Amino acid sequence: MPFVFSRVFRPTLLDVFGVTNLELGAAYSVYGVVAVAAYLFGGPLADRYPARTMLTVALTSTAVGGLVMMAIPSPSTLAILYGYWGVTTIALFWAPLIRATREWGLNFSQGRAFGLLEGGRGALAAVTASIMVGLFAALLPEDSETASLAQRTESLRWIVLLLSALTCGAALLIQLALPERKTPTQVTASISDVARVFAMPSVWLQAAVILCAYVGFKAIDDFSLYANQVIGLNQVEAARAGVASLWIRPFAAIGAGYLAERLGAPLMITSSFVLLAAGSSVLASGAIGAGMVWTFVLTIVFTSIGVFALRGLYFAIMQDGKIPMAHTGSAVGLLSVIGYAPDIFMGPLVGYLLDQWPGTAGHNYVFSVATLFAMLGLIASYIFARRAQPQTGL
Template sequence: MSIAALVIAGESVFLLPFVLARVFRPTLLEVFDLTNLELGTAYSVYGVVAMAAYFFGGPLADKFPARILLAVALVSTAAGGLVMVTVPSFTTLVMLYAYWGVTTIALFWAPLIRATRQWGGKDEQGRAFGFLDGGRGLLAASMGSIMVLLFAGLLPADSNAATLAEKTDALRRIILVLSGMTFAAAVLVMFAIPHRDPSETAAGEPLSLRGVARVAAMPTVWLQAAIILCAYVGFKAIDDFSLYANQVVGLDEVDAARAGVLSLWIRPFAAVGAGLLADRIGATTMTVSSFTLLALGSLILASGLIGAGMVWVFLLTIVCTSMGIFALRALYFAIMREGKVPLAYTGAAVGLVSVIGYTPDVFMGPLMGYLLDQSPGAAGHQHVYWVVACFALFGLIASWRFARQTSSAR
């Protein structure tokens, strides 16, 4: 029951800040009267706030019960949806994303990872994190599909004929649904997540940074941070799938949203499969293979080979690319045990690697927005995926170095 609650909480908290835009990016830009760069700026502000939140949230997770921190984070995030539903100005939207940077990270991220690591025990870290991200993916895909059906049902039969008012009303209803689900997840975790065993709490005074200093001295922690950074660049780029489908392949807004949801449906299968294989052949081996798949898929999207009307080629490519992306999401915390990070300092390690690993939250949004706005049409999208391909190659090198480091330490 606890892993199910972690899965629901782990995805619900990000529905409003990220999944909404991932599925409905063209509509969101129109309704909120935003450019790609402006939306990217909001994401960047979120990322800047998150950097500090990751660092200070780690020690919090090592000291306080996960269920309390998770519940407070979920309720606070749901409250932000009540602001978003008003379709606020750009300035208010940026402030909202800064607020979400605190609620979804400082109070949420490290407790989620620590609770999952404890659930997996000593020998099933791959299964634990595979179930977490695979379950989150299944929930995101299900919610994405439901949102698309709801959105289509709220619009005229010919979605291209929908007025701005009709699109705005439909999007606001979806925001309210997501807010309600996020609040419900808070209630669930209070009942389903157990109290933590006091013996698993880090030694020292409350909110001590001793654990941060200890894990900072470990080379594997820095390599893990590089792996997360490169993998997360790929994950941020899936925000472009629906816009790519609309502007390059030529799909209408509803079908473009469906293409974005298709990527989300790959996540549960890729994450669970990668996690189970990681427990058999090693998480680092699977990480190297996943970066290889991400690099190949990104190179195809960057090459310009996919053009208007090439729907099936595009869909096959995003399926393969998504397999690499979501396999990595299941693996990049599962390798923490191979890196010999003590359980008592999990929160400190998560905070440190996240400060580096999730910097794409700061730069990828504005970078993607700039590339797309400066080179309208296919060229901008190709530039985005050249960036992803380069990071995938760097991630491949970091994974290989991590494997060498951990094998020599045995």
């Protein structure tokens, strides 16, 4: 709800909501600021309460926010809504999801478990996005460029309603399908235990890996606008370009998870940063211009493989970093506060770059930032892999 929607329909969203890239980025920033506190607060909750209960409440309350989105709120109300989603999707959702996945992966493989998690989420996002684009196109005139603002607004409202319904459906499925973990008597870590986790160098290296990978993930929000403003595709075609990236997600994440069983997750993460750096640098170079559709598509395919392979694996290396299972929630809180800091600064930064340098230059600067962080992530992942050498066979 907070991210895939705007990633696919960013050009239309800017028109319908009457906001600039910077104002939309500010809403993302509010989400990120709230998320910082939510990560720390939600981590210990995940070690204390059943995942099924927390995930159900999180999904239901997130869906309720869709009712506000359907009203096409003002920029200030939109920022408040994103702050609300920061609570529902982070404090109540994120750490329980990661802990449940890590426990499940003990039965076979951490890499495969997290790869399947990210791949499953990605498959649902891709299918949903494809349906959204199809519905959006069907609700507009045959020539989408002639659609009025009112027609685009009404079409977008139907998309938000669909997302809200799917999110409520996910909450119901969680209640029916997810086993309830029996919480042990000792459910909270002592301050000294948490402090020991926070003092582990591997935790901080993993946090750096997540941060650099997440900058790349945030940068792909620009794919559809890049397609529209640089390549010259119309708004429906640009939305399809954004969806094409989402279809890479399940294959990249699941494939990386299975390869991690053989090669080790740290090595796969290092390799994924190489792909991300290469793809981002091409988009940053200005080598892709108007009409170069297939070159653009191939570039976003390779960039997306790097991004989504990283997302499928960067929590799978907790085992390599020797983080105790009992303190998974607390560790996820710290990892997420640092790793997802781009939620605070990437939205305004991208908005500023795109508004300050309209057209090709702004997009080049966005992917220059992604390239820089990909290189830093490559360094951090290499150091982590070297430290984890006895466990990965490197």
